[in-house]
Amino acid sequence: MQSKRRTLLAAACLAACFASPASFAAKPLVIGFSQVGAESEWRTANTVSIKDAAKKDGITLKFADAQQKQENQVKAIRSFIAQRVDLIAFSPVVESGWDTVLREAKAAKIPVVLTDRAVNVSDPSLYVTFIGSDFVEEGRRAGRWLVERTAKLPNPVINIVELQGTVGSAPALDRKKGFEEVIAGNPKLKVIRSQTGDFTRAKGKEVMEAFLKAEGKKINVLYAHNDDMAIGAIQAIEEAGLKPGKDILVISIDGVKGAFEAMLAGKLNVTVECSPLLGPQLMQLARDIVAGKPVPRRITTVEGVFPAEVAAKEFPNRKY
Ligand code: AHR
Secondary structure, eight states: OHHHHHHHHHHHHHHHHHOOGGGGSOSOOEEEEEEOOSOSHHHHHHHHHHHHHHHHTTOEEEEEEOTTOHHHHHHHHHHHHHTTOSEEEEOOSSSSSOHHHHHHHHHTTOOEEEESSOOOOSOGGGSSEEEEOOHHHHHHHHHHHHHHHHTTOOOSOEEEEEEEOSTTOHHHHHHHHHHHHHHTTOTTEEEEEEEEOTTOHHHHHHHHHHHHHHHGGGOOEEEESSHHHHHHHHHHHHHTTOOBTTTBEEEEEEOOHHHHHHHHTTOOOEEEEOOOOOHHHHHHHHHHHHTTOOOOSEEEOOOOEEEGGGHHHHGGGOOO
C-alpha cells in the first residue's frame, strides 16, 4: 500500500517537474510526434488515430515520419526541442540508443511520452509514461493458441518458422520472448528457422520464400510477428503450391482488416490483437502532463485473440 502511494507520488512529481508554462496560457498545446514510418497496415491506422485525435482536440501536432530509421527520429526529436514544443511523443524504432537525446529533452524541460514501443534507458525519469501493448503477452497468446491447436495432432514434431519484426525493436524482442516462453515446455514444438521480415509484406514474402526453399514441406507452422509479414508469406506459400491455413498453419499479430480478410478466405488461422488506436488517450495524457497532473507510469491497452472461427462475426466490428 505504502509502495503504491510512493509510486503515485513519484509519478505526480515527474509530471509536475515537466509542467510547462503552456499549462497556464490559453494557446493551443503543441505536440511533436515522431512516428516509426508507414511499414504496415497497423502503422497507418496508428498515424490516422493520432492525427485525428489531435485535430479533434484542437492540439497542434508536428508530425515526423522516420521511415524506420532511428537517426531520423533523433533528428526529429532535436528539432522538436529547438521548436520548444510543449510535449514530445514518439514510437521508438528500436529499444536502445536513446539516452543522449532524451537527456537533451529533459534538460529543455520538455516531457516525453512513449507510444506503442518501449525504450531501454539508464535513467527511467527520461520519459514520463508509456502507452501501448504488452508485447510479451501477445507472444504468449500466440504460443498458447498453438499449443492448444496442436495438442491432438499425431505429428511427433511440429516444425515452426518465425518471421521476426524489425531487429532490436521492442515488439520483435518481446513477441519472440513470450512465444518461446510458452512453447519451451512442449517437446513437439520446434522453431526450425527464425529471421527478420522487418514488419513489411514485401520482406515477409521474401523471407518465407527462402524458408520454403530451404525446408519445403517440412514446415508445419508460420509464426509472424505482424499481420503484414503473414500476408506477404501467405502469397509465398501459395506460389510454392501449398495451402496457407491448411498445409501450413499461419499465426500472426495485430488484428488488422487485412488479417480478417485472410481468415475469411481460410488462409490465416489466428491473429492476436494489438491496438493501434492510441490517439485519444495520448491527447488526454498530454493535456494532463502539461497541466502538471499525475499520470500512471504505464498504460497498457486491453486486447483479445481472434481465431479464424470468429472472423466472420468480428469483421464488421473492426475499426482498423
Ligand atoms: O509496434 C507495433 C508493431 O509495429 C505492429 O505489430 C506492426 O505491425 C508495426 O509495424
